[in-house]
Amino acid sequence: MRESENRKSNGKEGKFHINNIRGSLFRIIRQMKKEFLLLWTDKFNMLLAIVVPPLIIFLFGFMMNAIPDELQPIDCVVISYDSNVYIDDSILNGSVRDDYTLPYINAVNKSEYLNILHFYNATEEIYAMETARLMLISSEIKVIIAIPVAFSEFITLGLPGLIDCVPDASDIQSIQDTLNAVFDSIKIFVNDNNLTPQFELTGYEEFSIPEGYNLRFNYNITLTLSFIVFGVSMVLTILVVVQEKPVARLLLTPAKRSEILLSKYFTYTLILIFQVILLIISTLICRLYLAGSVFDLFIALFSIGFTGLSMGIFISTQSKTKTEANQLFFAVFIVILLLSGIFIPIDAMPVYLQIIAYILPLSHGDPMIRGIITKGKSVFGFDFFALLLLSTVLVLISFIIFKRRKYEV
Amino acid sequence: MSLGGLIKKEFGRIRSDRRTLILLFLIPIILIVIFGLTTGVGPTKFFTAAIITRDDMPTYGDFPSNSSQYDEIFISIMDNNSTAWDLHQYFNSTNEVEYNMAYLKCYNFLKDEKVDIFIVLPENFSESVEKKVNPVLFYYIDGSDLSAVSAVEVALQEPIGLFRAEADLIANFSIMVPYLEFDVPFWESQLLNYALPLILPIIILGTTMNLTSLSIVSEGPLPRMLITPTTKREIILSKLIANSVIMFLQSTEIFIMTSFFGLYSLGSLFYFYLALVMIGFCGICIGLFISALSPTEQSANQMYLIMFIVIVLFSGNFLPPELISPAMQYIINILPLSHAIPLITDITLKGLPMSLNHILFLNLNSLIFVVLAYIIYKFKKLEV
Numbered sequence: 001m002r003e004s005e006n007r008k009s010n011g012k013e014g015k016f017h018i019n020n021i022r023g024s025l026f027r028i029i030r031q032m033k034k035e036f037l038l039l040w041t042d043k044f045n046m047l048l049a050i051v052v053p054p055l056i057i058f059l060f061g062f063m064m065n066a067i068p069d070e071l072q073p074i075d076c077v078v079i080s081y082d083s084n085v086y087i088d089d090s091i092l093n094g095s096v097r098d099d100y101t102l103p104y105i106n107a108v109n110k111s112e113y114l115n116i117l118h119f120y121n122a123t124e125e126i127y128a129m130e131t132a133r134l135m136l137i138s139s140e141i142k143v144i145i146a147i148p149v150a151f152s153e154f155i156t157l158g159l160p161g162l163i164d165c166v167p168d169a170s171d172i173q174s175i176q177d178t179l180n181a182v183f184d185s186i187k188i189f190v191n192d193n194n195l196t197p198q199f200e201l202t203g204y205e206e207f208s209i210p211e212g213y214n215l216r217f218n219y220n221i222t223l224t225l226s227f228i229v230f231g232v233s234m235v236l237t238i239l240v241v242v243q244e245k246p247v248a249r250l251l252l253t254p255a256k257r258s259e260i261l262l263s264k265y266f267t268y269t270l271i272l273i274f275q276v277i278l279l280i281i282s283t284l285i286c287r288l289y290l291a292g293s294v295f296d297l298f299i300a301l302f303s304i305g306f307t308g309l310s311m312g313i314f315i316s317t318q319s320k321t322k323t324e325a326n327q328l329f330f331a332v333f334i335v336i337l338l339l340s341g342i343f344i345p346i347d348a349m350p351v352y353l354q355i356i357a358y359i360l361p362l363s364h365g366d367p368m369i370r371g372i373i374t375k376g377k378s379v380f381g382f383d384f385f386a387l388l389l390l391s392t393v394l395v396l397i398s399f400i401i402f403k404r405r406k407y408e409v
Numbered sequence: 410m411s412l413g414g415l416i417k418k419e420f421g422r423i424r425s426d427r428r429t430l431i432l433l434f435l436i437p438i439i440l441i442v443i444f445g446l447t448t449g450v451g452p453t454k455f456f457t458a459a460i461i462t463r464d465d466m467p468t469y470g471d472f473p474s475n476s477s478q479y480d481e482i483f484i485s486i487m488d489n490n491s492t493a494w495d496l497h498q499y500f501n502s503t504n505e506v507e508y509n510m511a512y513l514k515c516y517n518f519l520k521d522e523k524v525d526i527f528i529v530l531p532e533n534f535s536e537s538v539e540k541k542v543n544p545v546l547f548y549y550i551d552g553s554d555l556s557a558v559s560a561v562e563v564a565l566q567e568p569i570g571l572f573r574a575e576a577d578l579i580a581n582f583s584i585m586v587p588y589l590e591f592d593v594p595f596w597e598s599q600l601l602n603y604a605l606p607l608i609l610p611i612i613i614l615g616t617t618m619n620l621t622s623l624s625i626v627s628e629g630p631l632p633r634m635l636i637t638p639t640t641k642r643e644i645i646l647s648k649l650i651a652n653s654v655i656m657f658l659q660s661t662e663i664f665i666m667t668s669f670f671g672l673y674s675l676g677s678l679f680y681f682y683l684a685l686v687m688i689g690f691c692g693i694c695i696g697l698f699i700s701a702l703s704p705t706e707q708s709a710n711q712m713y714l715i716m717f718i719v720i721v722l723f724s725g726n727f728l729p730p731e732l733i734s735p736a737m738q739y740i741i742n743i744l745p746l747s748h749a750i751p752l753i754t755d756i757t758l759k760g761l762p763m764s765l766n767h768i769l770f771l772n773l774n775s776l777i778f779v780v781l782a783y784i785i786y787k788f789k790k791l792e793v
C-alpha cells in the first residue's frame with residue numbers, strides 16, 4: 001500500500017518536474033520574444049550593433065589593403081667627420097684618412113630603406129650637425145647618420161668601424177624601422193668592401209603570413225576584432241536590466257527572476273552569434289589569412305563577446321539607475337582598453353599592471369585570435385579558459401545580485 | 410529662460426550626477442598615478458631565445474680539424490652578458506637524432522610563445538671563427554610577431570659584438586651606435602611619457618564624450634522647455650558652455666597630476682595645457698553631436714562606442730598616415746586623435762610650439778561637430 005502511494009507521489013513529482021521545466025521554458029521563450037520585440041523598436045540601436053561593426057572591418061581592410069607594397073624609404077642626412085684630423089693617442093700622429101667615407105655613402109645610396117636628402121662634410125661645413133638637427137626636429141628627416149672622425153683609420157687598423165646614428169625617438173614605434181634601415185646600409189657596406197669575417201644571419205620565419213595576404217591587415221585585425229566584439233556586446237547589454245521598468249510587475253506573474261535574466265542572456269547570445277558570423281564573413285572577404293579553422297575563430301570571438309555580454313549584464317544588474325550603469329560601463333571600458341595591450345605591450349608593463357591586465361578580458365583576445373589565425377592553434381587554450389572563468393564568475397554574480405535585488409511594484 | 414539660467418540649470422544637472430563627476434576626475438588620476446609610478450620601461454625590445462648547438466658534430470670539407478670551443482662562449486654571452494637577450498634553454502646536439510629532438514622542442518617553444526626565436530649554431534661554427542671565415546648563424550623566429558621580426562637582426566648585433574671581442578674577431582667589424590634624439594631619459598618615467606601622447610587624448614576624449622553623449626537624449630523635460638521662449642540654440646549653447654567648464658576643470662586636474670607624477674616636457678607647459686583643453690573641447694562637441702543624433706539612451710551609448718572605436722582605430726596609431734592614399738588620409742585627418750597625438754608629442758618630446766595645422770584641424774573638428782549637433786537638434790522632432 002505504502003509502496004504504491006510512494007510510486008504515485010513519485011509519478012506526480014516527476015510529472016510536476018516536467019511541467020515545471022515546460023512552464024519555465026515556455027516563459028523563457030515568451031520573454032525572449034518580448035526582448036526581441038523590444039530590440040526591434042530601437043532599430044537605430046540594432047543597426048549600430050549589427051551592421052556598423054562589419055562596415056568598420058571593411059573600411060579597415062580597405063585602408064590596409066590600399067597601402068602600397070613598395071617600401072617607403074626613410075629620409076636621412078649623412079654627415080661625415082671622417083676627413084677631420086684624427087690624432088692617435090699612442091703615437092701622437094695626425095691622420096685625415098677618409099677612404100671608407102665614399103664607400104659608405106654608396107652603401108646608403110644602395111639601400112632601399114634609406115633616402116639621403118643631404119650629405120655634409122663636417123670638415124667644410126662645421127654647423128652640419130646643427131642644420132641636420134633642425135631638420136630632425138621639424139620631421140623633415142627621421143635619422144641623422146654620422147661617420148665619426150676615426151672611421152677609416154679604425155677599419156684600416158683592424159679595429160671596429162663605428163657608425164653613429166641619431167634617430168628621432170619621439171615616435172617610439174618607428175625607432176626600430178630606422179635602426180633597421182641604418183643596419184641595412186652597414187650590411188651593404190661590409191659586403192661591398194669585402195670586410196671579412198662577418199657574421200651571416202640566415203633567418204627562417206615560422207607562422208608568418210604567406211605572400212598574397214596583407215601583412216598589416218592580418219597583424220592588426222586580431223586586436224581590432226576583439227576590441228569590437230567585446231565593446232559592442234558590452235554596450236548592448238549595460239542597460240537591459242536597469243532600464244526595464246516592468247521587471248517589478250513581471251515578478252507578480254509566475255515568471256521567476258532566474259528566468260527573466262536567463263531570457264536576456266539567451267536573447268543577447270543569439271544576437272552575439274549573428275554578430276560574430278557577420279564579423280567573420282567580413283574579415284574573410286577582406287582577405288584574412290586563417291591557418292586554423294573557422295570554427296575555432298568563431299568560438300574565440302564568441303567567448304570574447306560573451307565575456308563582454310556578461311560584463312554588460314553584470315553592470316546592468318548591479319546598477320540602480322541608467323546613469324549609474326553608463327558611468328560604470330565607461331569606467332570599466334576605459335581601464336580595460338588602456339590595459340589591454342593595444343597601446344602599451346603587456347610585457348612592457350610592470351608586474352602589478354601585468355597581473356591586472358591578465359585578469360581583464362581584452363588581454364586574452366589578441367593572443368587567442370593570433371594563435372588561431374597564424375599558428376593554427378586550437379581555441380581551447382589558457383586564454384579561452386581564462387575568459388570562460390571570467391564570464392562564469394560574472395554570470396553567477398549577476399544572477400545572485402538580481403535574485404537579491406529589491407523591487408518596488 | 411535666459412542663457413545664464415539655462416547654464417545654471419545645466420550645472421545643477423551635472424552636479425546632481427555625482428558619480429559621473431567622480432569618475433570624470435578619478436579615472437585620469439588612477440591611470441596617471443599607475444603609469445607615473447612605473448619607471449624603467451623604455452623603447453628596448455627584449456628577446457627570449459633558445460639555442461641549439463651542432464658545433465660538436467664533426468665537420469668535413471674545408472674544415473678537416475674538428476673544433477667546438479666557441480659555441481659555449483656564444484651561449485654564455487647570450488645567457489649572462491647580453492642586456493637585450495634572455496636565454497630560455499640550450500641544447501647540445503651531437504648527432505642528427507638529438508638535433509631533430511631539440512628542433513622539435515624549440516619549435517614547440519616558439520609555438521607556445523615561450524621563446525621569440527631559436528638560434529642554431531652550425532657544425533662549423535667554431536671552425537669558421539678559428540679560420541676567420543664568415544660564421545653563419547641560423548635563426549627561426551615567430552613570423553606572426555612583426556615587432557620581433559623587425560628587431561631581431563639588429564638586436565643580435567649586441568651578442569655578436571660581445572662575442573667578436575671575446576674571440577678576437579674585431580677586425581673589419583662595423584657596427585652602428587644609436588643615440589636616441591628626443592627620447593625620454595631613463596631616469597624619468599618612460600612608460601608614462603611615451604604613453605602620454607596616446608593615453609591622455611584617449612582619456613580626455615573618452616571622458617568628455619561620455620559626459621555629453623547622454624546630455625540631450627537623457628534629459629526628459631527638455632522638449633517641454635521648448636514651449637517656453639527658450640530656443641534650441643540656447644539649449645545647445647548652454648550645454649556646450651556648462652560641459653566645457655567641467656572639461657576645463659578636468660584638463661587642469663590632468664595637467665597638475667601629470668606634472669606631479671613625472672611629466673617630462675621639453676616644450677611650454679602652457680601649450681601642453683592648451684592642447685589638453687582643445688582636445689577636451691573636441692570631445693564635448695562630438696558628445697553633443699552623438700546626443701543630438703541618437704533617439705534613445707542605448708543608441709547613444711552604442712554610437713559613443715562606435716565613434717570611439719573609429720577614432721582610436723583610424724587615428725594613425727595602427728596606420729601610418731604617410732603610407733595611405735590621399736583619399737584615406739582625408740578620413741584620418743577629420744578624426745581628432747590624428748591631430749591630438751602629434752600635437753602632444755611635438756610639445757612634450759620635441760619642445761616645439763603648437764603646430765598651426767594640428768590646431769586648425771582639431772578646432773575645425775569641434776566646429777563641424779557642434780554645428781552638426783545644432784542642425785540635427787533643430788530638425789529633430791520632439792514630443793512634449
